[in-house]
Amino acid sequence: MSQTENLSLLGKKTAYRQDYAPEVLEAFENKHQGNDYWVTFDCPEFTSLCPITGQPDFATIRIDYIPDVKMVESKSLKIYLFSFRNHGAFHEDCVNIIMKDLIGLMDPKYIEVTGIFTPRGGISIYPYANYGRPGTRYEKFAEQRLFNHSIPINRP
Amino acid sequence: MSQTENLSLLGKKTAYRQDYAPEVLEAFENKHQGNDYWVTFDCPEFTSLCPITGQPDFATIRIDYIPDVKMVESKSLKIYLFSFRNHGAFHEDCVNIIMKDLIGLMDPKYIEVTGIFTPRGGISIYPYANYGRPGTRYEKFAEQRLFNHSIPINRP
Amino acid sequence: MSQTENLSLLGKKTAYRQDYAPEVLEAFENKHQGNDYWVTFDCPEFTSLCPITGQPDFATIRIDYIPDVKMVESKSLKIYLFSFRNHGAFHEDCVNIIMKDLIGLMDPKYIEVTGIFTPRGGISIYPYANYGRPGTRYEKFAEQRLFNHSIPINRP
Amino acid sequence: MSQTENLSLLGKKTAYRQDYAPEVLEAFENKHQGNDYWVTFDCPEFTSLCPITGQPDFATIRIDYIPDVKMVESKSLKIYLFSFRNHGAFHEDCVNIIMKDLIGLMDPKYIEVTGIFTPRGGISIYPYANYGRPGTRYEKFAEQRLFNHSIPINRP
Amino acid sequence: MSQTENLSLLGKKTAYRQDYAPEVLEAFENKHQGNDYWVTFDCPEFTSLCPITGQPDFATIRIDYIPDVKMVESKSLKIYLFSFRNHGAFHEDCVNIIMKDLIGLMDPKYIEVTGIFTPRGGISIYPYANYGRPGTRYEKFAEQRLFNHSIPINRP
Amino acid sequence: MSQTENLSLLGKKTAYRQDYAPEVLEAFENKHQGNDYWVTFDCPEFTSLCPITGQPDFATIRIDYIPDVKMVESKSLKIYLFSFRNHGAFHEDCVNIIMKDLIGLMDPKYIEVTGIFTPRGGISIYPYANYGRPGTRYEKFAEQRLFNHSIPINRP
Amino acid sequence: MSQTENLSLLGKKTAYRQDYAPEVLEAFENKHQGNDYWVTFDCPEFTSLCPITGQPDFATIRIDYIPDVKMVESKSLKIYLFSFRNHGAFHEDCVNIIMKDLIGLMDPKYIEVTGIFTPRGGISIYPYANYGRPGTRYEKFAEQRLFNHSIPINRP
Amino acid sequence: MSQTENLSLLGKKTAYRQDYAPEVLEAFENKHQGNDYWVTFDCPEFTSLCPITGQPDFATIRIDYIPDVKMVESKSLKIYLFSFRNHGAFHEDCVNIIMKDLIGLMDPKYIEVTGIFTPRGGISIYPYANYGRPGTRYEKFAEQRLFNHSIPINRP
Amino acid sequence: MSQTENLSLLGKKTAYRQDYAPEVLEAFENKHQGNDYWVTFDCPEFTSLCPITGQPDFATIRIDYIPDVKMVESKSLKIYLFSFRNHGAFHEDCVNIIMKDLIGLMDPKYIEVTGIFTPRGGISIYPYANYGRPGTRYEKFAEQRLFNHSIPINRP
Amino acid sequence: MSQTENLSLLGKKTAYRQDYAPEVLEAFENKHQGNDYWVTFDCPEFTSLCPITGQPDFATIRIDYIPDVKMVESKSLKIYLFSFRNHGAFHEDCVNIIMKDLIGLMDPKYIEVTGIFTPRGGISIYPYANYGRPGTRYEKFAEQRLFNHSIPINRP
């Protein structure tokens, strides 16, 4: 698999999906497999629907991962995240589903996903999930990062 | 217990309680029990009364936990926190009581609660309590996070 | 009226009121009547109840005024604002009521009141009312400040 | 018209609209018609679709107005703004349409609407429109505010 | 001229120009000619070359205008601004040239252009130019805004 | 009067006063009397005592003035402001007294003094007084600045 | 010792001390001795005198501790800190003295004290001291926190 | 005078002066004399010496001007400002001298200079001077900007 | 090799390269080889081209390294980074290429490179790569820093 | 050695040195040798000269140390840092020299020095060096802090 042969989206007109569409995710091959490194995505324009009230929810989705062979193409990631726009899902489900879909796509060494949702009735929710490939040192690594996770508190 | 059958509050008209009311807390079942993850709540609209002077106190309450089987429903959490509105309790008691009520509700693997109270006479108080389920690795984890806890100092 | 003879509250134990209580407001005499000047109050701990849902609302109340003979004593202002705690009133009513109560107390040359309410369902409301004593240049002044009023927009 | 008789939405379950729906806007009667004052809405969760590419756009919508007899009910405003979610409209059209729909609903003395859209390809767009009731001093007032309008520049 | 018939760029693959290219600018027809309003562009990714040293310069370009009949299409604006990338021009020339090219394209009622250039050797330069259509009230308006222009000073 | 002959304090060991001491203020002659200009002092270390409770109060004192012949020497200003340290005075009195003492010292064309006091019981007070020399255009100028005065509201 | 029987200060008129007065410190009994937790105090209104020049110094004092049986009452802490107001002490002495006085009062499991002093002649000093009860794991804990201590650097 | 023929400094090795050196200032011809516009310089690296104590002072110097025929070349401005490095001058003298030297060099239509000096002993000084060419409308303009000048107050 | 003999660029006129030019990188000898220390570069003016669309990308490039014998000269680093200006490379390739070129130049004990790219279509990408010299303790060190790497999440 | 007998500078007129002058550094005796603690200095007014171009450089110098018997007196530190004002030294040399001079003066248990230099041509340099007394646990401590060192990245 060459780096660009799977890039069906970049540089083309985009078809935005109106429903949850994990099948739009595309991967390309990591050119730097000789060394571990991080890729971080910041996605402040995530929106989904509350499955009970139908009210729109808004979040910044943060994705951090260490690639192995495959890497998610960023335009396909954008369309995938936009496919939650009219999809009903609870906050913690969004974060777990995104993480699992990206694991299915890329089989990364390590990945973590965080959601910073806007407040409702004076309360904000920030779910965080992570994963290290089982049976490798990244599994232990995932446990350590989970233990050390925290989001700074805003002070007045 | 299905995920939604206990959601008596979400999507309905809310009855706000005028007194400390831990019984309003409701839980639903964790759909992602296969992997540990964090849920964080930011609650900047907490208010209680000083038990001696009757003066209102104000705080941001931060709750971070790793669920096991049960998870607190966010609307019931909001009503629970609002039930301190006319209740007399010292700052450090609020934080310890909230943590213990949530442990009673959810039996989480790990939980920590922080209160960022506004200043009185030029002094602010920020209590922090945490808990890991005894006899599990989360107990050790709680000790480590307690040891590493700190709140950044504002500099001019 | 001397400056301190009406100061029944400052330096004494405070009796916090549980209901809307404009009668707690106290005034003292302006010692600097020879020159116009501003007094500004910042009150970030205001809370009231939504008259329909009973849900608590939170705001920063800003009061700016130019005194004539009487000035509101700040501790009585604190107790007055705290008396909205269990009182039902819409956002724009709070701001107009506070302004009118202070006009009744002080008969100031000029006054303006702003409320910066926290968001509900992703929308925040900021009412602003002002007043200049009729038949004086402060009436014209009030009109000009109303025309020039604006609250800066937060940009990401 | 009493203040609350038109409040069909507040305190009830909300039906979110999937299409542009100006008919959801509801008004109530201004209780403080004796004095001019401002009501400001901050709506950081606005989203619409680009009419050509279908790509979602995101904005903070700011609305500032001086009411006459009618005032827009905030929950109906929320549903109205959410009805742009799957509606195609250019940035400057959103701002002008929102302003015109609110003029139709309320017949306010003065209104202005600003949109702070997130960047696309490194460029952000911020439209601003305003209106003063023709034949009144608010018409002149609108011209002056238009002339003085500006949005501060972020500096590194 | 309909609103979209000139939109040759939006939704198509973009050809980025390697030289100063005012001819790429495209306009569409203002749909809201009945009321004056502002359109603001924030362009933090502007870069040009110093005509003497060849060193790259970087700036945020801010454009604010009140349209008459024609409005600049934002994607063509992006390509136009990117065409300075390998073009030699002094800071104050960039700002004046951009303003004049947009006047030539749109014949706006009013326009102003600001450049916030990054520091060189400890000094930053911020040019600002504006224009109101001669013989109209916007000419006077331009003079007033020029007189009132200032950029806030950063304080430590 | 030469510029430096009155500088008894600068470069010498300072004797800090323990009581309100307006007599420590020293002036030197303005070397640039040919043109009006501003001198601004920012004094974030002001502290006084509440005259009723004895509790320390803290403020940032801001002084802005246009000199005529005399200018206040900054080290003498520091000692003067420090002389409020154990002096009982209400917030609005501090600001008016400082302004009047500086008028007595310098006879400036224009002066304004602002106090940004830290909160007590959740309320902050910010007094502002100003003065233009009577019978000059600065008197009118003072009135205009008083009318335009405002302190931005902090938003969360 | 019950929780409130020692609270001689809270809710009463305060007698502010004019000299260093460690005897004003009061303690109450920890109601949550079953679990370790943190109490943090932020005290931005600390002021003392330079023992050589007599010049006032200003600081934010931060206190973080893990209580055992006794806890410092916050109003007594305020009066204690205010008793440095006319007391001569070097920056690092203030921090060490405060820590030692609180150890004497509370015999805590762990405590740390930080001082963020305002600049003098362009240099700021920030002392930090900590303590873990000898012979317990908190002694080791203190060493680790000392080793990890740092205060973030402000960047322009 | 062509635009570049006087640019003796740009692109060459710089000779930094160790003494106050107004003669290093160089000008070039304004290419956009057909329209008034602003050029703003931000110079956060200004340093001079206190003429009495010899202590270094530090400031951000802000220069805003409207050119006529001549414009100051920015590299020569840098060297000029650096020539204060070992020069003794009071804060308000620095600002007035810089303004007068630039008037002598450029004969601008309008100019203003602000100095934001760092604190000494807890007090900061910010001088501001301005100038409009006598006998033109810029003279009146200067008076208006002087009257409207203010530097925002930092609030905690 | 003396410290300055390789400094062919510093103090001379710079020749900016229009193409990817690793050969411009120059090194000098570390004068402090007796102790390990960090050198950090912040480069907010990086720009490259998307290899598929040709669209310019913008980033802040951060480089942190511990030198051994050779250190990169900062002016040559600037020219090197500017040589990506018209070069097509994906975000993660830029970061890996820069790191590898600097390893080739300096053979450092440790190095890490981070790219903070501006958003495209609402998504930002931040790659991070690091390296410790194989067979030394820095190799283990690199692994630990990789495991601990994270970039704080912006919260509204 | 008593604490104050070496304080030749505090409270006296200061003689600022025009050349690199490590001999001005003075020490006093640590009064709290019974417990390890940190002293941190923030020095935002550091300036030196580039040894090749002569151009002034500017930095914030941060010094953090754990004293043993001797401590550096802060006024002598100020004069020492000011002695770099007309001294030619590269960025990383300044940081290493300051650290070594302070080691020579104080023989501290641990010390670290950081320089946050302002940008030149769009690149900033931040050197960091540290030291733990050889043969003690502070040597190992220094290695750990070196490994964990990082300076947060500014994000837009």
Ligand SMILES: [Ca+2]
């Ligand atoms: Ca957004």
Ligand SMILES: [Ca+2]
């Ligand atoms: Ca809220």
Ligand SMILES: [Ca+2]
């Ligand atoms: Ca305070």
Ligand SMILES: [Ca+2]
């Ligand atoms: Ca508050």
Ligand SMILES: [Ca+2]
């Ligand atoms: Ca909300």
Ligand SMILES: [Ca+2]
């Ligand atoms: Ca939001």
Ligand SMILES: [Ca+2]
């Ligand atoms: Ca961008």
Ligand SMILES: [Ca+2]
């Ligand atoms: Ca700089």
Ligand SMILES: [Ca+2]
């Ligand atoms: Ca302070």
Ligand SMILES: [Ca+2]
């Ligand atoms: Ca408060």
Ligand SMILES: [Ca+2]
């Ligand atoms: Ca300073």
Ligand SMILES: [Ca+2]
């Ligand atoms: Ca200070």
Ligand SMILES: [Ca+2]
């Ligand atoms: Ca930049």
Ligand SMILES: [Ca+2]
């Ligand atoms: Ca974006």
Ligand SMILES: [Ca+2]
């Ligand atoms: Ca500085």
Ligand SMILES: [Ca+2]
């Ligand atoms: Ca730069």
